[in-house]
Amino acid sequence: MSESLVGVIVSHAAVAQALVAAVQAITGLEGALVPVSNEGCDYTSLAARLERAVGGRPAVLFVDLPGGSCLTGAVRYAHGRDSLAVVTGVNLAMLLDFVFNRDTAPRDAARRAAEAGAKAIRTPAA
Amino acid sequence: MSIRLFRIDDRLIHGQVVVGWGQPLGVQFIVLVDDEVRASEWEQDLYRMGVPPEIEVLFASAAEAAARMPEWRADPRVGILLTGDIDTMAAVCANLGDVPAVNLGGMHHRPGRRERLRYVYLSDDEADKLKRLVSNGVNVTAQDVPTARAVPIEEFI
DSSP: OOOOOEEEEEESTTHHHHHHHHHHHHHOOOSSEEEEEOTTOOHHHHHHHHHHHHTTSOEEEEESSSSSHHHHHHHHHHTTOTTEEEEESOOHHHHHHHHTOOSSOHHHHHHHHHHHHHHTOOOOOO | OOEEEEEEETTOSSHIIIIIIHHHHTOOEEEEEOHHHHTOHHHHHHHHHTSOTTSEEEEEOHHHHHHHHHHHHHOSSOEEEEESSHHHHHHHHHHHSOOOEEEEEEBOOOTTOEEEETTEEEOHHHHHHHHHHHHTTOEEEEOSSTTSOOEEGGGTO
8 A cells, every 4th residue: 555645734833733733632643744834934944844744755735824925835845746735724624534534645635635624614503 | 106015025925915014004916026936927826826816916027127117106006015035126226216115024044144033034245235225225124014113224234
């Protein structure tokens, strides 16, 4: 079987670290997700952080916003690499689905994660 | 003048620009002066993704910026002009001759630079270039977001 995907969360400030901690607290799974903050980075140094986080593995890059430096850095880094895919609007629901469904192609995993994340956004009666 | 902010930021268009400055200034267009981005449709699409549709994004090389500046300055809308480096902004200032102020919004760590502020790293050569801008009458301050204090160049160089 091919190598399981790793999820790399790319965020402003410490959002990524908090999401990794939350997924671990809920699932008990470790090592499936790696946090990357853009704090203090230009695009060169953000690419270096992504390179370390990905570590040559196939990966999905989960970005916090659908625009801005995290997205720009992630898309630049993933450009032309079939082993990487990018999803924006990362939330806990999409990560919880992803960590249990990592034995697939990056683009398929990214599509699945986007659907799982979108399904979690609701306006329940209170 | 319709361009309300001349900003140097090596992240170019990102959240601090679009939201942090864009909201309080009521920005309606952003001019990104960068030769590399101007030459890449793919990168232009990438930068547009972070900008709401009501804000127009214009891309220009340094040479094109010199030619189009009168048009942008006559635009009745509120705009921001962005460059990713000091040299490009210095060229813009030299061309216009009357840029009153330049905002240093973010220059991050690279080999050869040292920390001046949390979000400003400069080599000695870059610091000298900023001093030359000041000697030419441009008020250079560092300020990442509008709610922060505008730090005068004398405090970090």
